[in-house]
Amino acid sequence: MPAIARSEPFHSSGPCPLGVCDGSGWILGPEDVARPCECRAERLNRGKSRGISSVIPPRYRGVSFDRPPVSDMARDLQTKGAVSEVRAFVENLDERLEEGRGLWLFGDTGTGKTTLAMLISKAALEAGKTVAIYSLPKLLARIRRTYDSEPGGDSYLSFFERLTSVDLLHIDDLGAEKRSDWVLEQLYALVNERYETQRSVLITTNLGHEELEEQIGPRTVSRLNQICDEVAVHGDDRRYGKYRKAA
Ligand SMILES: Nc1ncnc2c1ncn2[C@@H]1O[C@H](COP(=O)(O)OP(=O)(O)OP(=O)(O)O)[C@@H](O)[C@H]1O
Ligand SMILES: [Mg+2]
Ligand SMILES: [Zn+2]
Known part of the structure; x- marks a missing residue:
């Protein structure tokens, strides 16, 4: 039976990012034999990504x-x-993250882009990598919050540093935010920093190149284009699948 080493720098706070264990990082089996949850490696890494969301949304956990x-x-x-x-x-x-390569999943609504991206983030978490998972609107809201934080609290700079240093930055639904100078500046700063430090970015978007340039600016798109391999996800809107079959 593996002993639970209490002295490890284990951050047990918060729910299991994979929705598997009770949040302790261990799964209790018969006769009280505990086996490590796959979230454990990632949790041991938590210090580096404190305050960063690395939770797979419930719909995509499986x-x-x-x-x-x-x-x-x-x-x-x-x-x-x-x-x-x-x-x-x-x-x-390991190799892809080492090289700072990422994926850019694009396609129409409901074709499975987020599903595929979550598969990558889940695998990265299970491999003990640090992953930041945000939809673009959520990420921007989170950045805005740091502006309101109290002195000594979660400053913009420390949040930004953590966002730029995680092994994988996963931004879902790029282009789904109204553009403003502020939005463009935030995104550019983030993408440029990861571009320069050769760290992977994973994105999903409904927009084609030109529309995306329009929406988030050509300088950001150009950098993403260089560090990500494009993957087209074609097909119908699967959210309607059931109804179409029944019809
Ligand atoms: N090929 C598929 N066959 C059946 N169901 C699918 C398929 N792809 C995705 N789904 C289901 O359809 C829904 C939409 O998938 P997902 O959220 O990954 O799409 P998306 O491309 O990210 O959509 P959006 O552009 O609206 O963000 C989910 O409930 C998913 O489980
Ligand atoms: Mg999606
Ligand atoms: Zn767990």
Whole structure:
């Protein structure tokens, strides 16, 4: 039975980011034998990403190559290419993150982009990497909050530093925020810093290149374009799948 070493710098606060254990980092089996939860490696790393959201949203927690919808996507002609690219990324995770390579998943609404991106973040968390997971609107709201923080609190600078230093920065729904100078500046600063320090960025977006340039600025898009491999996720809006079949 593995002893639970209390002296480890283990940050047990908060729920399990994978929704598996009770938040302790251990799964209690029969006869009180504890085995480590896959969130454990990531939690041991928490110090580096304190205050950063690295939680897979409940809807996407169960994502796996072996289960629908991803197993279905792997058979569908329109999405099998995207699934193989995501699989290759996961299989070479250490290397890709080391090189600061990321993925840029684009396609129409409801084609499975967020699902595939969460699969990558989940694999990274399970491998003990630090991952920041935000939708763009949430990320901007979080940055705004740091402006209101009290002295000695969570300053903008320390939050920004943590965002730029995590192993993987996952931004969902890029371009889904109204553009303003402030938004453009924040995004540019973040992407540029990760670009310069060669750290991976993972994004999903509904927008094509030109629209995205329009929305978040050509300098940011140009950097993302260089550090990310583009993956097109084609198909119909799967959120309507059930109804179409029934019709
Ligand atoms: N190929 C698929 N087959 C069946 N269901 C799927 C497929 N892809 C995604 N789904 C389901 O459809 C819904 C939408 O998937 P997801 O959120 O990944 O889409 P998205 O491309 O990120 O959409 P949006 O552009 O609106 O953000 C989810 O409930 C997901 O489980
Ligand atoms: Mg999405
Ligand atoms: Zn856990």
